[in-house]
Amino acid sequence: METDDGGEPVELRVHGVSGASAEKILDHPITARVAGDRHAGFYRVRPGVGTAGGATAGVAVEAYRWGALTAGAAVRTASMLLLLPFMLSNVAIWLRPSSADRFGLLGGLCRLLAGSLTMSFTLAIVGATMNLVGWQCVPYVQCREDRPYLSWLAALPVAPRLAVLALVPLLSLRLFWSIGARSARAFEGFGASAPQPPSSEATENLSTPGFWDDARVTSWLRHIHVGLGAGTVDISLLMGVSDGWNLAGRLLLYAAVGLVAFCVVLLCLPVPAGSVRARRFLRLLWATAAAVTVLTISYAASTGGVRSTVGQLPGYEGSVAGLVAAQGLLLVLIAVLTLARQRAHPAGARPFLYGLGTPLVAALSVSVASAFTATLVFRVADQLDRGRIPDPFRPNPPALGPLEPPVTYWWAALAGLTALLFVTVAAAVTLLASRRRRRARAQRVIEEDYPDAPAAARSRLGAVRDTIARSHVTEELGPVLVAFFVISSLGLAAVVLDLVGVGPTQIAAQISGHSRGTAVLAAYVTDAGIWIISLLVIGLLIVGFRAYRSAETRRLVAVLWDLGTFWPRTVHPFAPPCYAARAVPELAKRVSALAARGPVVISGHSHGSVLAAATVLQLPSAALSRVALLSYGSPLHRIYARLYPAYLGQQTLCELGKRLDWRWRNLWRDTDPIGGPVFARRREPPYPCDAPATQAVDVRLRDPRAVTVDPADTVPPPVERHWPYHTQPEYQAALRELTDQIRPPGHGPPAG
Structure with missing residues (x-):
């Protein structure tokens, strides 16, 4: 490649979600890596064996393959399923309407909710080990009969037994820590060079220096969450041995409660600006949590005189109920504050989910966490009592x-x-109510694209119309998701009844005048709910198991991670790491190096166009004049601008176009269920961004190209939908146009 200003133009292709091989991106079977590593690298067709598929004469084609960051190792893909609730809680904060509140009040509420998830998982493991095994099962002969792995615990007094079992939730905290740290190793060395300290009042956007560097925030939150989890275990253990309390036990309980309360306060505060000061404080927090935990376990191991009584571990049921009630209250506060922020910062277009994206996804994270924890506790209980479903109305x-x-x-x-x-x-x-509206819209597209279609093509036209109608299902699901938030919040509110010891069967009996039939029906309905939720969780675990053996399953699972781990971890440190923390700085570095040699067209497909947009917003000004953007099948406006208005809304899209001097083309199809136009089409001012150039950005492709059979073919042209784009003539035309726009004066267009 030449190194002067007349260097060879480069088309840099960036793939979308679920990963793609370099061979598929380049549409050629023989490729070689020219930069990067096995986690994420840049590839070209090996010299001397041809050119990439869809290549334009005189333009070198390079592919950036980042899919291994999320779909690479089977162990990483499977383990990430366990982190799903944490990932959802982290995504929630990015859906807020204002960019100035990530470290403000709304961010504080989301961090508190994320902290409650860590405590919820810890309490579930405490319930399975200390409560069910140590307190309820081991004291009974028939429960531990033929179970040597439990019989040895019967030889221990109650308090030492609980102290031994308390090690399990503590080791689980370490496991969550190690999963996140192990997955993040692929991103090492790609931190931002000039990170900006977060502030509760500061506004930020995708062009902010250090935006993708979340290492400091994650480290801060990780220590706090470990303190929360360890304090939760300590309190549960001390409450379990409360029969043998003395002054030392009470002081340890106060210390454990103080540790949890202190961590809760820290979650409400922004991360300290000074890294040295933060490290010192974290070392002190770590030492305090370790000291309280070691002293608590030592105290319990040496305590005698504790009697095992019938029922729950002392204090355990109240802790679980209080935590879930607090989660319901936090969700209500998040919803109220989000709506207030939405009114104070109105978006240009009606936001998706009516601006309730943050509380909705937060509620989803709590619901998934509840499913995981309830499944763990009930399946352990079911296993211990040898197949009987435990029920307060039908005791064992x-x-x-x-x-x-x-x-x-x-x-x-x-x-x-x-x-x-x-x-x-x-x-x-x-979906049924919107079907007529979607089909009518699709019919208008059909009439516009194929006005002279013969009668023989009627069935083909109907199939295309149905495809277009199905591709617009996404826009109809907003009210359903909002309804899910309302129902989930009411469900959490019902848990408050547990604070007074009223379960579903008891309340059903009271409502029906203590009718046994009604109570039994309520018990069976509740049992059905337990099994359905358990089957869903078990199905998810089966998917995780298949990820070990099936590369295709790993790619399907990776679609979820590609969408959920795009944003930096800012509320939950145990969420899967943000792959964009490597992909965006790495792309920016590579594009800057290539732009110093010649023109560069970043070609982003689907989610790859989002990475490309984030890269352009991070490029230095010296490189921008040599760069253009070609997006296709892009969800930038259709999904991301509506879900994340604070970061990828109309203002950001306008800034993106202006940075490139509108050297941007976006290809889209009506049949594409993901991609769409970026800017609204206007016949007269006012234009989007107050720039007439926006009208040239979007290029609509008719799909299929025809509904009749070509004389040289045997079947009608296929419906392409979301892939491919790079083989279409419009793609080649857009690429030539963009390379011509950034070619320096004195150099003609590429040959051909």
Whole structure:
């Protein structure tokens, strides 16, 4: 490649979600990596074996393959399924309407909710080990019969037994820590060079220096969450041995409660600006949490005189109920504040989900976490009592002991079943109600694209119309998701009944005048909810298991991670790491180096166009004059601008176009279920961004190209939908136009 200003133009292709091989991106079977590594690298066709598919004469084609960051190792892909609730809680904050509140009040509420998820998982593991195994099962002979892995615990007094079992949730915290750290190793060395300290008042955008560097925030939050989890275990253990309390035990309980309260306060505060000061503080926090935990376990191991009584571990059921009630309150506060921010900062277009994206995804994270925790506790209880489903209304035989999970989990299962049924019915009704409108829109497209279609093509036209109608289903699901948020919040509110010890069967009996039939029906309905939720979670685990053996399954799972791990971790440190923390700086560095040699057209497909846009916004001004953007199948406006108005809304899209001096073309099809136009088409002013150049950005492709069979073919042209684009004549024309626009004066267009 030449190194002067007349260097060879480069088309840099960036693939979309679910990963893609370099061979597929370049449409050639023989490729070689020219930069990067096995996690993410830049590839070209090996010299001497031909050119990339769809290549334009005189333009070198290079591919950036980043899919291995999310779909690479099977272990990483499977383990990430366990982090799904944490990932959803992290995504929630990015859906807010204002960019100035990530470290403000709304961000503080989201961090508190994320902290409650860590405590929820910790309490679930405490419930499975200390409560069900150590407190309820081991004391009963028939429960531990033929179970040597439990029999040895019976030889220990109650308090030392609980101290040993307390090590399991502590090791689980370490596991969550290590999963995130292990996954992030692929991104090492790609931190921003000039990170800006976050502020509760500062506005930020994708062009802010250091935007993608989340290492400092993640480290700060990780230590706090470990403190929360360790404090939760300490409190549970000390409450379990409360029969043998003395002054030392009470002081340790106060210390453990103080540790949790202090961590809660820290979640409400912004990250300290000074890294040295922050490291010193984190070392102190770590040492405090470790000291309290070691002293608590030592105290419990040496305590005698504790008697195991029938029922829950002392204090455990109240802790679970109080935590879930706090989650419901936090969701209401997040919803109220989000709506207030939405009114104060109106968007240019009606936001998706009516501006409730943040509370909705936050509620989804709590619901998924509740499903995970309830499944863990109920399946352990079911295994311990040898197949009987524990139910307060139908207690187990005395020989087995009352292996009863907290009533909170019964309410959670019932609420989950109700939400699932309601959303399923609402989605079906919404899709049926919108079908006529979607088909009418599709019919108008058909009439415009194929006005002279013969009668013989009627069936083909109908198939194309149905494809177009189905491609616009996404826009219809907003009300259904908002309804899910309302039902989920009401379900969490119902858990407050557990604070007074009222479960689903008890309340059903009271409403029906203590009718046994009604109570039994309520018990069976609740059992059904437990099993349905459990089957969904088990199905998710099966997908994770298949990820070990099937590369195709890993790619399907990676679609979720590609969308959910795009944003930096800013509320939950155990969420999967942000791959854009490497991809965007790496792309910016490569594009800058190539632009110093000649023109560069960043070609982004689907989600790759989002990465390309983020890269352009991070490029230095010296490189921008040599860069153009070609997006296709892009969700930039259709999905991202509506879901993330604070970061990829109309203002950001306008800034993107202005930075490139409108050297930007966006190809889209009506049949594409993901991509769409970026700017509205106007016949007269006012134009979007007050720039007439916006009208040239979007290029619509008719799909299919025809509905009749070509004389040289045997079947009609296929419906391309979301892929491919690079083989279309419009793609080649747009690429030539963009390379001509950035070619320096005195150099003609490429040959051909």
